[in-house]
Structures are given as structure tokens and as C-alpha cells.
Amino acid sequence: MRYTCIDSFSGAGGLSLGLKNAGFDTILSFDIDDKCIKTIRQNQKYFRHPSLVSDISDMLNGKMLQLCNLKKGELFLLAGGPPCQGFSIQRRGEDTDDRNDLVLKYGQLVQEVYPCFFVMENVSGITGKRGKKILTHLVENMRNIGYTVHMKLLDAQDYGVPQRRKRIILIGERNDMGSDYEFPEASPERRTVRDTIGFLPEPPEDGKDHPDILLHRRDKLSSLNILRLKALKQGEGRDSLPPELLAECHKIDSSVIGYRNVYGRMVWDEVAPTITARFDSFTRGKFGHPEQLRSISLREGAMLQTFPQDFMFVGTKVEVARQIGNAVPPILGEKIGRSIIEYFESRGC
Numbered sequence: 001m002r003y004t005c006i007d008s009f010s011g012a013g014g015l016s017l018g019l020k021n022a023g024f025d026t027i028l029s030f031d032i033d034d035k036c037i038k039t040i041r042q043n044q045k046y047f048r049h050p051s052l053v054s055d056i057s058d059m060l061n062g063k064m065l066q067l068c069n070l071k072k073g074e075l076f077l078l079a080g081g082p083p084c085q086g087f088s089i090q091r092r093g094e095d096t097d098d099r100n101d102l103v104l105k106y107g108q109l110v111q112e113v114y115p116c117f118f119v120m121e122n123v124s125g126i127t128g129k130r131g132k133k134i135l136t137h138l139v140e141n142m143r144n145i146g147y148t149v150h151m152k153l154l155d156a157q158d159y160g161v162p163q164r165r166k167r168i169i170l171i172g173e174r175n176d177m178g179s180d181y182e183f184p185e186a187s188p189e190r191r192t193v194r195d196t197i198g199f200l201p202e203p204p205e206d207g208k209d210h211p212d213i214l215l216h217r218r219d220k221l222s223s224l225n226i227l228r229l230k231a232l233k234q235g236e237g238r239d240s241l242p243p244e245l246l247a248e249c250h251k252i253d254s255s256v257i258g259y260r261n262v263y264g265r266m267v268w269d270e271v272a273p274t275i276t277a278r279f280d281s282f283t284r285g286k287f288g289h290p291e292q293l294r295s296i297s298l299r300e301g302a303m304l305q306t307f308p309q310d311f312m313f314v315g316t317k318v319e320v321a322r323q324i325g326n327a328v329p330p331i332l333g334e335k336i337g338r339s340i341i342e343y344f345e346s347r348g349c
Contacts, residue, residue, distance in 0.1 A: 003341060006030075006068065008056060008080035008109065009102070012039045012313060012323035014305065015079055015121070017046055018333020023341055024077060028068055030054040036323055038314040046311065056082075056105045065113060073114045077340065081121035081328060082106050103131075107138045111145050116177050117340055118142075120170040121328050124153055127168060139170075147172040148179040154332070158186035161329040162196040163272045163304050169336065178347055184339040193290060194268040197300045202292060214312065215320065216299040225282055226293055228263050234290045237264030266290050272304045277325035280317060298324065306331040 003024045007016045010029035013036075020026060029040055029051040040051045065072065082102040103122070110118050126135050139149050149172045156165035173181050203210050203217045210216040221229070228245050238246065241263065264286030266272050278284040282295040289296055296304075298320050303309060306329045313320040 001345075003076045004074075005077040005079060006064070006075060006113070006115075008059070008078065008106065009082050010036065010040065010051070011081070011327050012036050013043065013047060014307065014327030014330050015081065015119075015333040016040070016049075017307070017311075018328065018330040018335075019077070019079060019337040020046070021330065021334045022337030024337055025049075028052070028064075030056075030059065032056075033323075035315040035319050039312065039323060042312045042314050046308070056102060056109060060105065060108055060112065062112065064109065070113070072112065075113050075115040077117045077119065077337075078110055078113055078115040079119040080106055080109075103134050103138055104141075107141050110142065110147075110172065114145075114174070116174050116344075118147070118170075118172040119336060119340075120172075122168050122170075124166045124168055127153075135168075142172050146175045148175060148181075150181055150183065152183050154183065155186075156329050156332045157190060157271045159184065159335045160187065160189075160191055160331045161271075161306055162191040162193060163275055163329070165274045165329065165332075167328075167332075171336075171340065177344065181340070181343050184335045190271055192269050193266050193272050193304070196272075196303050197296070198268065200300065203294070203297055210299075213299055213309070215302070216297045218294045218297070219280060219282070219317075221282060221294065225263075229265070229282070229288055229293045232263070232265050232288065234265050235267040235270070235286075237286055238262050262286075264288055266296070275301050275305050275325050277322040278318075279325050280321035301325070305329050 005019050005024040005026045007026055007029040010016055010031045013029065016026050016029055026049045028049060031037055032053065032055045034053045037051050037053045040047050106120060125131055142149050149170060151168065151170050153166055154169050156163055171181055173179065200213065200216060201210060205218070207218050207220060228241055231241055231245055262283055262285055265288035266286055268290045273286045276285060279287045279301045280295065280298060282288055287295045298317065301321065302311060302324045305324055305327055313323055315323065
């Protein structure tokens, strides 16, 4: 059996890599971000399938079936994580965001391709005020065209990822495949920050890459942020800073304005906080190294997302951090992928 897969909204390929490791044969990845596609193409060690810069709208109306030489119903798995910023609980302001419509376009693609299974990943905020209506609409549409839809909030730390990262996962199985799929069981074991990056040497003081480890370099910090790091122990954040080191906007208590965990350090023997698209900035979260006077490097962030140490990324510092932070952790993708294959094979198909 050939477990074919197409990865839509592929990003830098975290989900693709996980599914590959689970036994899937990815036949196409596409994303509108050309830097993400360049990253996938740069990693020939891990990816040999075609990848395209494309908007999902350009894949509709039979274009993707034609491009992949597929007939409706032939594909085993369609995977994807439509951009989630519009649903993020960290987002402020109006409830409308054009990116939210991409979830429904993903549903249109499922309807056209009609795969045996589909996977959709999104932030937990999609079940809240901003996203609930769209999510309900998607699920109803999928049921109407012949899918049983399973939905669960998964925390990546329960599946071997050294990071707290809660995401909504939708698994759709075409009704002729069955209706009894179950999500993979959580594990009580935790991989920690120390397990994952504790063996790495310090990056050079001059801000250049470590000679043996690509993207393992120091971010340039202001003298004030260095003082803040010196004042913090592992696990501490802005609430532990003395008043003279607080930013003016943070002199209002975090119970009032939030942002409790900015300007913080990670803890060696715990999982990391969620690696976000701006984990490269000490000011954006608990992204300070547990001991050293620096924020974690791009390479450390990628490893906490469970990318291999030699996985390459293309782009500027900010672009690479965004690719890493937006990715589905490969190990989580692998666990989900394995659960689908095992379920399918258990039915004697």
C-alpha cells in the first residue's frame, strides 16, 4: 500500500517531515511563502518530492488533481494547517481576518480531492469566539460530503515534543474507510530543554554562527536586556524583575495587562514554552537561555520544535524564526501519521 500525501500550507515542512517518518509518501507540498518552499528544496536529505509556491485558490477547480495526475478519491491523505494568526488568542483588535477564509478553502480542496483521510492543524483559538463559526461550518461541510470528523486539543509535550504547545487537530476519515479512528495515546514521559539542547556548545560571542552548527548564534541584546537576564533565575520572567529594570509599559501589574512571561528564562529540566514565530526575541516570551546571558538561538528553537540538528532554513533571522515557530513539530506529525496508518491497517484494508 502506498500512503500518498499532499501537504498544503506546508510551511517549512515540519508536518511533511513527520509524515514521511511515519511512512507517508508525500507527492506535493505547497505554500504561498517562497522562503518556506526554498527551505523545503534546500533539504534534499529529507525531501525529494516536488514543492511549489502557490496560493490554495490556485489549487482549486481541479488544478491540484491535474498537477498531481490524480483522480478524485485516489489520494490517501491531504494534510494542512491553514494560517492561524486570525484565531490566535494573542491577537488583539477586530475579529475579522482574511486568513480565516483559508480554513473553508481547505475544506473545498478536501471536497475536490476527496482523500481517504485529511488532517488539519490549527491553534486552540479556532474553537473560541474568533473561529468557532468557521470551524463549525467546516465540520458540517465535511460530514455532508461523507466524512467522519474527529477533533481533539493535543498538547505537543504529551507526544515527545519538549515544548508546551496546544493545537486543535482535525482528522477526517472518509466514511468508506470507517468511523472509529482514535488519536494517539499521550505519554507521561517528558523530553526537557536539557535533553534537547543541553549538549550544545555556547555560540560565539561575536554573533556569528557556531563553526560546526548552522544557525547557532547569539542575538544582539541591549545592555538593559543583559541586565534583565542577569537578574533572572530559571523560570522567572518580568514579574521577577526589579522595578528599575521593568519597561515602562510593564510597570502595571501583569494581572492587569498580561504578558507575564515576557523577558523570561527557560528551565533546564522542564519542557520549553511554546516556540512562537518571534521566539528569536528575548522580549517576546520566556526565550532566554536557562543559564547563559542570551536568548536561545535559531538552531535551539528548531531543535525544541524537533527539527533535526542539520535541517536547513532559508531566509533572514526573522523569516527563519517565523518558519520555525509556525511549523508543526515533526515528532507530533509523525505520531499523528503513524496513528492513521495503524488504524487503516488494523481494519484489514
